[in-house]
Amino acid sequence: MPRALLLTGDAAEELDVMYPLYRIREAGWDVDVAALTRREVQLVIHDFDPNSDAYTEKNGRKLPVDLAFSEVEVEQYSALVIPGGRAPEYIRLDKDVRRITEYFFAQNLPVGLVCHGPQVPAVYGLLKGRKTAAFPPLHGDMENAGATIVDAPDVVDGNIVSCRGWPDMPEFSRAFMALLDRAAVPA
Template identity: 70%
Template sequence: MARVLVLTGDAAEELDSMYPVFRLREGGHEAVVAAPTTRPVKLVVHDFEPGWDAYTEKPGHQLPVDLAFGDVRPEDYDALVIPGGRAPEYIRTDADVARIVRHFFDRGLPVGTICHGPQVPAALGLLRGRTTAGFPPLRTDLEQAGATFVDGPDVVDGAMVSCRGWPDLPEWSRAFMQVLEKASVAP
């Protein structure tokens, strides 16, 4: 069983956040949710409606939080997931988030990003030379951060697994679970 840290905050996309938490738990892993504080985060639902050029946003469920970013000891976890939505926009500037995310990248541990999730490692310079997916309008931002952008549902670069958004979650989850299980059996 792996311990997987999920970094999120208010305005994270509901499916991007809850689906991985439930899938990890279903797979026998421990999913631990961290946010700026320990109060439940308010999730949002992003949808694609006819006549709109961009996605729409509606209030979603609340997601219980296990611990605040400042209390995270990254060495206690085997993998990291960063869901999308608007939360990555602001959590990427948090010093504790930087400390946590660098830990996983520096050690080559599994990292999953969904939709806007790659904004966090991109802001830290951790996508330079890497291949990633993300919400397609982020392509320029991710390429400016030194990444090669792939418009795909389950892009695997070493121990990093990324996707475009919630419609890709079945493919992303299969790929992430494979990377996680491979890392769990490695010496």
């Protein structure tokens, strides 16, 4: 059975995590959740309020974690997902997140980036010359990282599928699942 890895942490957006997690499992893949430690992480729910200049946030579900970033053996996985929320802002500082992310890009394996997820490969220079969607306030950061921003719910650039956030989940999921269907399954 093919395996995917999902990198997350506290303050990850609940729909950004849960929608792809269950969709990939529904397609017959094993999905391991990795975080800084093996303790469960606190997901959050972001919503958009017309009376607010930013999104609102409240606690969502707790998510069990299968392994710590330091325990990830990248060769066991055929795809990577990095959901959004605030988690990408700090998990990108972890040396093992860098090791993991660089492996998937070097091997040209499928990578799904949701909302703030592009912050992780961007900080390592992996989006230079690539197209990506991202949460709109990140557009300047993505451009400074050398990426071309595409304002769409399902941006595909080679091995990457990205979207702007949880409202894009249906389109993102269709595009990412099509990429996974084409991906080589490890022996």
